[in-house]
Each structure stands twice: as C-alpha cells, then as structure tokens.
Amino acid sequence: SQQGEEDPQALSIQEGENATMNCSYKTSINNLQWYRQNSGRGLVHLILIRSNEREKHSGRLRVTLDTSKKSSSLLITASRAADTASYFCALPRRPIIQGAQKLVFGQGTRLTINP
Amino acid sequence: GAGVSQTPSNKVTEKGKYVELRCDPISGHTALYWYRQSLGQGPEFLIYFQGTGAADDSGLPNDRFFAVRPEGSVSTLKIQRTERGDSAVYLCASSLNGDEQYFGPGTRLTVT
Numbered sequence: 001s002q003q004g005e006e007d008p009q010a011l012s013i014q015e016g017e018n019a020t021m022n023c024s025y026k027t028s029i030n031n032l033q034w035y036r037q038n039s040g041r042g043l044v045h046l047i048l049i050r051s052n053e054r055e056k057h058s059g060r061l062r063v064t065l066d067t068s069k070k071s072s073s074l075l076i077t078a079s080r081a082a083d084t085a086s087y088f089c090a091l092p093r094r095p096i097i098q099g100a101q102k103l104v105f106g107q108g109t110r111l112t113i114n115p
Numbered sequence: 116g117a118g119v120s121q122t123p124s125n126k127v128t129e130k131g132k133y134v135e136l137r138c139d140p141i142s143g144h145t146a147l148y149w150y151r152q153s154l155g156q157g158p159e160f161l162i163y164f165q166g167t168g169a170a171d172d173s174g175l176p177n178d179r180f181f182a183v184r185p186e187g188s189v190s191t192l193k194i195q196r197t198e199r200g201d202s203a204v205y206l207c208a209s210s211l212n213g214d215e216q217y218f219g220p221g222t223r224l225t226v227t
Binding site for chain 1: 145146148150155156157158159160163165170171174206208210213214215216217218219220221
C-alpha cells in the first residue's frame with residue numbers, strides 16, 4: 001500500500017509548545033506532502049518535500065524526510081490555538097502522469113492546542 | 116484570485132435518488148481531482164482529469180459513480196441510485212503543475 005500512516009492519531013499540547021507528527025510509508029516515493037484540515041479553511045497544502053531533500057522549512061513548520069527509514073516528520077514550533085486541526089501526509093500514487101498526481105492520504109493526526 | 120468552489124455545500128437526498136455535485140477549479144488549472152472523505156478518515160481518491168479526459172478513474176467505487184469535465188474546466192460528479200453508504204464529504208481539488216493541490220470546501224452529501 002502507498003498509504004502513509006500518521007502517528008500519533010491524536011495529540012494535545014499547550015499553546016507555545018512544539019508539536020511533532022510522523023508519517024511512515026512502505027513504498028518508494030518521489031515526493032511527500034503535508035496538508036492541514038480544519039473546519040474553517042478546509043484542506044490546505046502546507047509543504048511538499050521531494051525524495052532528494054532531507055529537510056524543508058516554511059515559517060513555523062519544519063518537515064524532514066528519511067527515505068532510508070521511509071518516514072517523514074512535521075514539526076510545528078511555538079504552537080498557537082489556530083494550529084488546532086487535523087494534519088495529513090499524502091503520497092503520490094502510481095502511475096504519475098506529467099502535470100498531475102493522485103494522492104493517497106493517511107488517517108491524519110488530530111492536533112489540539114490548549115490555551 | 117478565486118479558489119476552487121463546489122456546489123452545493125450540503126446536499127440531502129433520499130436513498131435511490133440521483134445527485135450531481137459540481138466543482139469549479141482555479142482558472143487555468145489543467146488537472147482536476149475528486150476525493151471522498153468519511154468522518155475521521157483522510158480523503159480517498161476517486162478520479163482525476165487532465166484536461167477533458169479522465170486520466171484515472173480507478174477510485175470510483177462502482178458504476179453508479181460517474182464524472183465529466185466536458186470543456187476542461189468545470190466538472191460534475193454524478194451518483195445514481197444513491198445509497199446510505201455514499202454519505203460523505205466530496206472534495207474537489209485542482210492543480211497546475213501536478214504538485215500542490217488546491218482543495219475546495221467540499222460538498223457534504225447525506226443520503227437518508
């Protein structure tokens with residue numbers, strides 16, 4: 001299966017703390033994406049990391065990818081109440097046609113930031 | 116600019132009825148995707164279009180489901196003889212270069 005599995009399934013932390021979520025997968029990939037979903041803004045793309053990259057940053061987000069362990073992590077630093085959401089990793093599913101790739105999503109990590 | 120829009124936002128229908136769900140992608144995006152999301156689960160791929168043609172419809176659960184994109188822009192997902200198990204949020208997404216996908220707000224379908 002090319003589905004990623006997020007860990008933990010749920011995470012509750014205090015505002016200001018860092019949150020780390022992990023995604024493991026079983027097949028080779030050319031990229032891995034992280035998405036966030038909350039009731040207010042729907043499903044939003046956060047970051048894409050390619051197989052030849054080890055780390056990528058976007059604001060308070062840091063994503064790592066270890067292709068040898070087939071795992072990725074998403075770190076949110078200095079968490080805020082607005083970060084409360086479900087976070088999904090998504091893997092492209094073969095075949096990949098130029099200009100389009102269907103994604104397979106995991107079940108997500110439900111993150112709650114307590115004020 | 117406008118994002119992906121989906122109509123209706125909510126649809127309640129009786130078992131056995133026919134429904135159409137519409138997706139208006141971001142202008143210029145050639146790829147369009149349909150996903151279905153059940154409560155507590157991640158989105159599940161249904162079908163995607165590259166231009167007007169269905170590039171991959173392997174995620175459609177059965178022949179009651181059909182989707183079209185006749186002019187390479189707006190797409191309609193059609194469900195015949197709806198069943199209670201079809202109840203879910205149907206998400207549409209579009210992309211320009213095949214990487215980042217931009218999702219619409221979804222249509223919540225409830226089959227009673």
